[in-house]
Amino acid sequence: MMFFNTMIFGTLMAISSYSWMSMWLGLEINLLSIIPLLSKVNNIYPSEAALKYFLTQSFASLLFLFSIILSSNLKEYFILFSDSFLMLMLNSALLTKMGAAPFHFWLPEIIEGLKWNNCFIILTWQKIAPMILLEYNLTLTTFLSCIILISSMIGGLMNINQISLRKILVYSSINHMGWMIAAMMYSPSIWMIYFIIYTMISFNIILMFNNLNIYFMKQLLICLNSNKMNKLLFTMNFLSLGGLPPFLGFLPKWLTINNLIYNNFYMLSVILIITTLISLFVYLRITFSTLMFNSTEMIFMKTKMNISMIILNFITIFSLIYYSYLLILF
Incomplete structure (x- = not known):
């Protein structure tokens, strides 16, 4: 509980600071607090995951601190380091911390050695501070556009x-990080909506996987056959994660594409839509295999489900319908 609270404190310190050094200090407090959480014995590979995470984040913090020091004090002594190059270093360090492609090499290996509760922390909470600090520094539009394209393409293709x-x-x-950076470039409010909705959908999916204690596709197909409600909620949550209307996951993508087209990023919008269709193809293939394949489903088997979990899932999945209804009214 102590390390969990200091992890939250480090993130809040980083995003509410006025100086870059205080932001770096908040990121370091956050890093040192999450290492004991990753090295708990109930994880699958605790030492390996904690060590890989520590080394990667330490390198990113070193690059972040180096670019801050050069830009503030020593830039006149190093003529080779221009302002754009220092901003490139700073953004690369933040992108490494959040795990955006092509700086994502550490993220799949670490997640594979963790339990679901730590996976949720890495995939959601640990991205808040680097993304908000990146928002302070959105000067290199071409570089960020390349990051958006690479993240969306790798996130879509590697899922197959x-x-x-x-x-x-x-x-x-x-893949969603590419969308979030695209939303952040011209509208931080759309980024906040996107991140909140992504966190809600991820929470529903990870909560379901954690309750069923499953980690692989074969286990998923076996476990979902025993309960029709689990199967329905899983299917709708995955389709919502892919951004299929009328589910809630469609709303932030709709807002992001609208914002990009308004700012004349037509090619970027087309590539984002195509790579999202690849991810949606993967999700549809998973959901079709759970719904339509002939399997030994035990109809008479009754399993208890938490009613609050069912209500939370339905509110999260179908909130887009309520949102559209409110738009029509007002």
Whole structure:
């Protein structure tokens, strides 16, 4: 509980600071607090995951601190380091911390060694501070456009033929990170809406996987056959994660595409839509296999389900219908 609270404190310190050094200090407090959470014995590979995470984040923090020091004090002594190059270093360090492609090499390996509760922290909470700090620094539009394209393409293509549910969610997170950076470039409010909706959908999916204690596709197909409500909720949540209307996951993508087209990013919008269709193809293939394949489903078997979990899922999934109704009214 102490390390969990200091992890939250480090993130809040980083995003509410006025100086870059205080932001770096908040990121370091957050890093040192999450290492004991990752090295708990109930994880699958605790030491390996904690060590890989520590080394990667330490390198990113070193690059972040180096670019801050050069830009503030020593820039006149290093003529080779221009302002754009220092901003490139700073943004690269933040993108490494959040796990955006092509700086994503550490993320699938670490997630594969963790339990679902730590996976949720890495995929959601640990991205808040780097993304808000990146928002302060959105000067290199061409560089960020390349990051958006690479993240969306890798997140879409690497999802094909995955059998691990954790890796599917990791590459889905990389794909959504491309969308979030695209939303952040011209409208921080759309980024906030996107991140909140992504966190809600991920929470529903990870909560379901955690309750069923499943980590691979074969386990998923076996476990979902015993309960029709689990199967229905899983299917709708995955389709919502892919951004299929009328589910809630369609709303932030709709707002992001509208914002990009308004700012004349036509090619970027087309590539984002195509790569999202690849991810949606993967999700549809998973959901079709759970719904339509002939299997030994025990109709008479009754399993208790938490009614609050069912209500939370339905509110999260179908909130887009309520949102559209309110728009029509007002």
